[in-house]
Ligand SMILES: O=c1ccn([C@H]2C[C@H](O)[C@@H](CO)O2)c(=O)[nH]1
């Protein structure tokens with residue numbers, strides 16, 4: 001499984017985006033440690049804030065199928081620069097991804113910017129922070 005294949009999957013699933021309001025299609029492809037790919041597209045709603053981003057759709061699909069170990073994530077949109085994930089998605093990613101996990105952000109020009117989870121969301125709020133010392 002190559003990073004390029006994962007990016008191709010993100011670009012392909014983007015076409016399924018349900019975006020009558022923003023017309024902004026996003027695709028995501030998440031690779032598990034066992035080599036399976038879970039894809040996601042953004043899904044909007046007439047009640048605008050109910051929309052779910054492509055990244056979270058892919059992650060929630062994988063988690064709901066019992067997956068727990070992830071290797072790489074690719075995100076694609078038709079943007080001038082590789083598409084940056086929103087803050088809510090970064091927080092959801094940080095719940096399930098190791099700090100060293102690579103996240104590849106791309107656009108349709110195939111410009112790629114890769115970050116680790118830690119680089120995308122440093123000093124993140126996590127499970128241990130719920131505990132008092
Ligand atoms: O990384 C991103 C950024 C935005 N969106 C979606 C949310 C909304 O449907 C549309 C416009 O913000 O794009 C994603 O799915 N992922």
Ligand SMILES: [Zn+2]
Nearest residue numbers: 053085086089
């Ligand atoms: Zn998001």
